[in-house]
């Protein structure tokens with residue numbers, strides 16, 4: 001299972017969480033990555049943790065002020081990127097453009113989607129993975145794998161029907177080892193989570209207990 005921790009714009013210390021994630025990944029053998037704010041990418045990558053961007057822009061080198069150029073993100077030590085997160089929605093053409101930009105720069109891609117229909121559409125764009133996240137469960141206390149297991153199973157089927165090489169992650173409300181276990185049982189290859197770690201009083205304890213079933 002892949003555990004992708006999105007720090008969003010939370011007030012968490014990105015280097016502290018990155019260091020914790022690196023340690024827990026080492027100790028548990030579980031693949032754990034951290035996606036901080038763009039301005040923190042380089043410092044997070046320097047901790048040695050697998051570092052992801054929260055977004056890349058569908059642009060090439062050129063006159064694109066304010067963009068997150070995929071090549072610049074990769075230069076910061078990043079290996080993958082979220083695209084079309086629920087809090088950073090893009091038009092379909094721009095999702096396609098961002099996937100192409102990321103691939104051009106050698107970044108792994110996870111395209112986010114609200115539901116199984118969107119998962120099928122996202123899978124058709126050829127990312128490495130899609131992540132299904134019901135927006136109403138994001139930031140809540142109940143995980144998608146417990147609250148809406150059907151959406152995870154349907155997302156897995158939708159991606160498989162389009163391209164069985166595209167992995168499916170699920171996210172929203174994931175915070176415990178039980179949530180992670182349930183996600184795996186439903187066919188997900190990983191989880192995308194944020195508040196369960198970024199807002200935890202003790203991020204080390206939160207991550208350690210999250211991956212405990214896999215260790």
Ligand SMILES: O=C[C@H](O)COP(=O)(O)O
Nearest residue numbers: 006139172173193194195
């Ligand atoms: O990117 C992460 C997801 O939006 C899930 O956020 P959450 O774990 O706070 O529900």
